[in-house]
Every structure is written in C-alpha cells, then in structure tokens.
Amino acid sequence: MKELHYLFTILYLQNSQCTIDIDIPEYQYLSQRLTPEECRRLYASLHFATFDLPAALPTAEKRVPNVPCFKLLAKWDIGTKSWEGNDKSHVDVEHRLRQIGRHDLAKWLNKAVFTKLVVDVNDGLETNFSNETDDKIASKLFQDKRKIDNDWTMYDSIMWTVLAGLIICVALIFGRIIIICCKRRCVNKKAKEEEIMKLLSYESLESDQETIYECVVKSKRPGERDGNNYE
Numbered sequence: 001m002k003e004l005h006y007l008f009t010i011l012y013l014q015n016s017q018c019t020i021d022i023d024i025p026e027y028q029y030l031s032q033r034l035t036p037e038e039c040r041r042l043y044a045s046l047h048f049a050t051f052d053l054p055a056a057l058p059t060a061e062k063r064v065p066n067v068p069c070f071k072l073l074a075k076w077d078i079g080t081k082s083w084e085g086n087d088k089s090h091v092d093v094e095h096r097l098r099q100i101g102r103h104d105l106a107k108w109l110n111k112a113v114f115t116k117l118v119v120d121v122n123d124g125l126e127t128n129f130s131n132e133t134d135d136k137i138a139s140k141l142f143q144d145k146r147k148i149d150n151d152w153t154m155y156d157s158i159m160w161t162v163l164a165g166l167i168i169c170v171a172l173i174f175g176r177i178i179i180i181c182c183k184r185r186c187v188n189k190k191a192k193e194e195e196i197m198k199l200l201s202y203e204s205l206e207s208d209q210e211t212i213y214e215c216v217v218k219s220k221r222p223g224e225r226d227g228n229n230y231e
Contacts, residue, residue, distance in 0.1 A: 022093065
C-alpha cells in the first residue's frame with residue numbers, strides 16, 4: 001500500500017507545476033539523507049518567505065504532519081501558494097539546507113542542478129548543430145545542383161547549333177516554297193494574259209478578213225452590172 005501511494009505521489013509530481021529546476025531524483029536523494037527532524041525543519045522553513053530563519057520556526061515544526069520526508073518535499077514542491085514550491089528554484093531549497101546545517105546536501109543539490117543544466121544546454125547545442133548541419137548539407141546540395149544545371153557544356157553548344165541549323169533550314173525551305181508559288185502564279189497569270197491576247201488578235205483578224213471580203217464583194221457587184229449592160 002505504501003509503495004502504491006508512493007507511485008501516485010511521483011506521478012502527480014511529474015504532471016504538476018513544480019519548482020523550476022528540481023526533479024524527482026533530487027527530492028528522493030534529499031529525503032533519503034535527511035533525518036525526520038531535519039526534514040520537518042526543512043519543510044517548515046520552506047514555508048517562510050524571510051531570508052533568515054524566523055523565530056516561529058519551532059512552532060511551525062510541531063505542526064508538520066508525521067509523514068515520509070519525500071511526501072513532505074513533494075507536497076511543498078507541487079503547492080501553488082506563494083510560500084510553496086510553484087515557480088521557485090533550487091536556490092530556495094539550497095539556502096534552507098545551509099541554514100539547517102546540511103551544507104553537504106546544499107552543495108550536492110547545487111552541483112546536481114547545474115550539471116543537469118549543462119547537459120541540457122549541450123544537448124540543445126548538439127541538436128541545433130545537427131539541424132544546422134543538415135540544413136547546410138541540403139542547401140549545399142541544392143546549390144551544387146543549381147551550379148550543375150547552370151553550367152554550359154560542349155553538348156549544350158552542339159545541341160543549340162543543330163537546333164539553330166534546323167530552324168534556318170526550315171525557314172529557307174518555307175521561303176523557297178513561297179517564291180516558287182509566287183513564280184507559278186505569275187507565270188500562269190502571264191500565260192492567261194497571252195492566251196487572251198492571242199484570242200483577241202485572232203478574233204480581230206477574222207473580223208478584218210470578213211470586212212475585206214465584204215468590201216471586195218461589194219466592189220465587184222457594180223462591174224458585173226456594167227458587163228451585163230454592155231452585152
């Protein structure tokens with residue numbers, strides 16, 4: 001039963017707003033090395049906001065319930081009132097430990113918190129460096145790809161030369177076709193005009209021949225008449 005209650009206390013401590021930089025392992029270490037009297041004295045002193053230990057501390061110690069030390073420290077840690085551990089740091093606990101004569105635990109707590117802080121900072125720097133390295137590698141690969149794409153090679157020169165030659169050939173072919181079509185149209189038009197002129201000339205010649213024939217016929221008729229008279 002005690003173990004189950006201890007487990008619930010730890011779970012509640014993990015999910016609550018507590019001191020800024022003290023974790024469960026630190027409280028476990030302190031509770032295992034403080035005597036019951038020292039633990040009650042520490043718990044009572046943490047509820048005072050004064051820098052020095054108050055004169056009413058012995059009276060406050062008598063009101064501390066007789067429970068395991070870890071439970072007392074956890075209760076103070078998760079408290080939300082101004083004299084409890086919410087938003088406080090290890091400095092408050094370290095200061096009270098020195099005042100109750102446990103300089104060894106105060107020194108250990110200070111070292112443990114700062115060691116953990118150094119580890120967290122190093123982990124953060126390594127994570128940022130890893131992310132920055134990945135970003136740099138990706139950026140470098142992208143820049144190299146752009147550089148490769150932008151490089152002008154002999155193959156590009158040959159392809160552009162062939163393409164330009166094909167375009168010029170197609171343009172010349174189309175130009176040639178257009179010129180031939182224009183010439184054919186001009187020749188056909190000229191041939192039609194010549195044919196029309198020939199037809200007009202032929203008709204004019206026939207008309208002139210008919211006119212001459214009629215004139216000859218008319219000129220012969222009076223003679224024939226005179227000949228008949230002489231007879």
